[in-house]
Amino acid sequence: xxxxxxxxxxxxxxxxxxxxxxxxxxxxxxxxxxxxxxxxxxxxxxxxxxxxxxxxxxxxxxxxxxxxxxxxxxxxxxxxxxxxxxxxxxxxxxxxxxxxxxxxxxxxxxxxxxxxxxxxxxxxxxxxxxxxxxxxxxxxxxxxxxxxxxxxxxxxxxxxxxxxxxxxxxxxxxxxxxxxxxxxxxxxxxxxxxxxxxxxxxxxxxxxxxxxxxxxxxxxxxxxxxxxxxxxxxxxxxxxxxxxxxxxxxxxxxxxxxxxxxxxxxxxxxxxxxxxxxxxxxxxxxxxxxxxxxxxxxxxxxxxxxxxxxxxxxxxxxxxxxxxxxxxxxxxxxxxxxxxxxxxxxxxxxxxxxxxxxxxxxxxxxxxxxxxxxxxxxxxxxxxxxxxxxx
Amino acid sequence: xxxxxxxxxxxxxxxxxxxxxxxxxxxxxxxxxxxxxxxxxxxxxxxxxxxxxxxxxxxxxxxxxxxxxxxxxxxxxxxxxxxxxxxxxxxxxxxxxxxxxxxxxxxxxxxxxxxxxxxxxxxxxxxxxxxxxxxxxxxxxxxxxxxxxxxxxxxxxxxxxxxxxxxxxxxxxxxxxxxxxxxxxxxxxxxxxxx
Numbered sequence: 001x002x003x004x005x006x007x008x009x010x011x012x013x014x015x016x017x018x019x020x021x022x023x024x025x026x027x028x029x030x031x032x033x034x035x036x037x038x039x040x041x042x043x044x045x046x047x048x049x050x051x052x053x054x055x056x057x058x059x060x061x062x063x064x065x066x067x068x069x070x071x072x073x074x075x076x077x078x079x080x081x082x083x084x085x086x087x088x089x090x091x092x093x094x095x096x097x098x099x100x101x102x103x104x105x106x107x108x109x110x111x112x113x114x115x116x117x118x119x120x121x122x123x124x125x126x127x128x129x130x131x132x133x134x135x136x137x138x139x140x141x142x143x144x145x146x147x148x149x150x151x152x153x154x155x156x157x158x159x160x161x162x163x164x165x166x167x168x169x170x171x172x173x174x175x176x177x178x179x180x181x182x183x184x185x186x187x188x189x190x191x192x193x194x195x196x197x198x199x200x201x202x203x204x205x206x207x208x209x210x211x212x213x214x215x216x217x218x219x220x221x222x223x224x225x226x227x228x229x230x231x232x233x234x235x236x237x238x239x240x241x242x243x244x245x246x247x248x249x250x251x252x253x254x255x256x257x258x259x260x261x262x263x264x265x266x267x268x269x270x271x272x273x274x275x276x277x278x279x280x281x282x283x284x285x286x287x288x289x290x291x292x293x294x295x296x297x298x299x300x301x302x303x304x305x306x307x308x309x310x311x312x313x314x315x316x317x318x319x320x321x322x323x324x325x326x327x328x329x330x331x332x333x334x335x336x337x338x339x340x341x342x343x344x345x346x347x348x349x350x351x352x353x354x355x356x357x358x359x360x361x362x363x364x365x366x367x368x369x370x371x372x373x374x375x376x377x378x379x380x381x382x383x384x385x386x387x388x389x390x391x
Numbered sequence: 392x393x394x395x396x397x398x399x400x401x402x403x404x405x406x407x408x409x410x411x412x413x414x415x416x417x418x419x420x421x422x423x424x425x426x427x428x429x430x431x432x433x434x435x436x437x438x439x440x441x442x443x444x445x446x447x448x449x450x451x452x453x454x455x456x457x458x459x460x461x462x463x464x465x466x467x468x469x470x471x472x473x474x475x476x477x478x479x480x481x482x483x484x485x486x487x488x489x490x491x492x493x494x495x496x497x498x499x500x501x502x503x504x505x506x507x508x509x510x511x512x513x514x515x516x517x518x519x520x521x522x523x524x525x526x527x528x529x530x531x532x533x534x535x536x537x538x539x540x541x542x543x544x545x546x547x548x549x550x551x552x553x554x555x556x557x558x559x560x561x562x563x564x565x566x567x568x569x570x571x572x573x574x575x576x577x578x579x580x581x582x583x584x585x586x
Contacts, residue, residue: 047453051491055483077457077470078482144454145461171433172458174451 007237008037012049013062015042015271016175017194017281017300018089018222020261022062023270025241025248033247034240042269045174046144053227054078059234060241062088063225066146066318072228072341073319073334075327076146081228081337084315085346086242087220087308089249092281092300093149093212094197095156097189098182101126101138102207102289114294116210116369120160123209127167141173141181141190151321152215153191158389159370164325165391179204193221194281194300195273201287202277208288213299215369218307220314231346239350246308246351253303258282305353313364315342317374320382326390330383396498397422398506399441401450403429407517411445414513415506433459443503444469444493445510453491460493469493481507488514533571540574543581 009031013019022040025031031038041057043049046064050071053061055078068082094114097105101123106112108129110122127138142150154164164170173181173190179200181187189209200206212219224245231238251257262282266275280286280293281300288294301307319338322328347353365375374382398420402408408425415423424439426432429452436444436459446453460469470493481504485491488511494503537559544555559577563570 044449044451045453047457047491048448051448051482051486055479055486057486145458172455174454176451 006032006035006037008039009059009237009241010039010041010057011060011062012041012043012052012058014044014046014049016062016092016222017265017271017278018092019062019270020252020265020302021088021245021248023264024251024261025244027264028248028251030244030247030251031241034244036237036240036244038241038244040269046147049225050076051078053082053225054080056230059230060224060226060238062222064144064147064149065220065223065314066148066151066322067144068223068225068341069315069318069322069338070146070327071225072337073322073328075322082341083226083228083231083346084223084310084342085226085231085238086224086245087310087314088222088224088245090218090220090301090307091211091213091298092193092221093152093191094194094208094286094299095153095189095191095210096178096182096197096200096206096208097123098185098187099205099207099289101188102209104129105209110209112288112292112294114208114210114214114288114296116156116159116214119209120156120162123157124160124162127162131167137167137169138188139169139171139186141171141178141187141192143175143192144172145327146322148212148219148221148318149191149193151318151325152212154321154325155368156210156215159368163389179206182206195271195277198277198280198287199273201289206289208286208294211286211296211299213296216317216366217369218298219317219366220310223310235346238346242347242350246305249302249308250304253301305351309344309347309353310342311344311364312339312342313366313375313379315339316376316379317366320374320379320386323383324386324389330387335379395420395422396442396502396506397424397439398443398445399436399439400425401429401432401444401446401452401456403427403450404447407447407514410517411510411513414509418505418509420506432456441469442495442498443506445506446491446493447514448486448489448491456493470496484511488512489518490514533569533574536571536578537574540577543577547581 011022013022026038026040046067049061049063052058065084068084070076071079071082104126105119105122108122108125111118140153142153157164162168175192175196178190178192178196182200183204197208226238252261262275262278265271266273266278284297284299285293285295286299315338323330365373367373398415400408400411400423405427408427412423412425426435432452485507490510492507540559541552541555544550544558545552559570559573563573
């Protein structure tokens with residue numbers, strides 16, 4: 001028996017590749033090294049994650065990055081102020097289309113390398129042709145209305161002049177059924193995390209047309225979500241958990257551990273799928289379709305404090321998309337709530353990186369695939385341009 | 392008299408769904424529809440136009456459902472149950488029991504609460520039943536493995552069944568383990584030695 005008793009943290013997660021940090025921290029001794037017994041509970045929907053963290057069944061949870069923002073801004077039920085205290089990885093999503101749609105896009109000149117500019121414009125031409133012949137609207141799927149998937153798909157469509165609510169139809173479906181829905185002709189395409197694009201390439205004749213990493217390079221996908229109340233009451237414990245997850249992240253980033261990581265995630269406790277489906281995303285070499293492999297460096301990445309530190313400008317990008325598509329009404333006061341939700345302060349305190357990372361002020365920002373720069377400085381312009389786009 | 396509410400139960404566990412359905416019917420609700428197939432969920436909901444939707448938390452379609460409600464242009468738009476923070480206790484009870492509900496906006500709390508309470512208690516009863524079944528199953532499995540271990544001891548040591556059982560029990564007590572675990576180790580070890 002050790003002199004210091006270990007403290008238990010209960011974490012909810014969904015079986016997706018980016019639950020890797022939690023899986024590794026719990027099973028490879030990183031949580032234990034920080035005096036934490038990390039208990040993982042697998043869930044079946046983001047609604048369950050939201051409900052169970054809200055009633056206190058979970059202390060922390062694997063969450064879609066926009067979820068804590070939606071909760072802090074009371075845009076969902078059971079809304080409580082939440083914090084995204086750490087990014088659990090960057091990238092990981094892709095947009096896939098059915099074999100039929102891909103053939104039509106290729107006729108319209110879609111690039112084979114996943115260039116979002118080219119594939120988006122080709123899709124726009126396909127949609128215009130279909131409208132002229134009176135063909136029904138194309139139908140796309142995402143996993144949740146408040147998700148990176150939804151905003152990346154919408155951003156990609158809108159950049160090509162396709163209105164995501166008027167020119168196509170977008171539905172929410174669980175990631176596990178996307179491939180089957182595509183094969184059955186219920187969907188023409190979708191944006192989803194891996195391994196659900198690989199599965200569709202293998203089993204449903206689907207084709208990847210672009211990736212999250214290409215649309216918004218280096219952007220966070222899932223975060224460690226926690227209620228503001230729990231974070232305040234358990235500051236020290238949460239800092240130790242962040243340190244454990246950071247150690248796990250660096251372990252995941254080591255190519256020498258890749259095969260072990262793929263095996264762990266494919267296991268019955270986590271994704272419960274063929275290990276062959278987990279490798280492409282982790283290696284960064286995707287099967288765009290059954291015959292074509294394409295290198296996508298950084299497709300899904302872990303490791304390094306800069307990657308995992310929450311950034312206010314990332315939170316603001318998500319918020320701007322909520323405003324753009326009519327999920328939130330813009331208010332100056334909400335900007336502060338978003339900044340608080342994605343504040344880097346606790347992460348920096350946990351890892352002693354104050355001053356090393358300048359994650360909130362000048363010099364940060366993102367350049368998206370269409371050349372738009374999104375930062376604190378350009379926020380107001382983007383918001384002004386977004387008004388009136390919804391509906 | 393107010394017209395009775397139509398209640399949709401979504402649960403792919405047919406046994407549990409029928410337990411809930413029965414409970415609701417016993418409580419005087421005659422408009423209860425059970426869906427255990429998730430295909431065409433949206434279409435079915437628009438056809439049925441339920442006042443109350445009860446769904447189990449294991450169902451992966453909750454995100455889809457909530458999205459449908461959110462973008463629904465229908466007047467009778469369902470919203471999540473217990474949106475009032477004063478209902479914290481009820482929320483917790485429901486989540487604990489593994490059930491969630493959506494009701495059409497504007498429906499009075501007093502009308503929905505008894506339905507929810509019923510669903511919660513039936514979910515709990517079902518979970519208890521399942522646990523008992525599970526226990527009975529593992530008890531049976533343990534008895535089988537103990538019988539096999541006794542057989543191995545009787546054969547290899549030339550002792551009686553009673554003596555074999557006492558030996559297993561003593562070993563278990565000395566090692567503070569369950570007799571089933573000791574028997575299991577013996578069966579595995581003996582299997583290895585025989586090969």
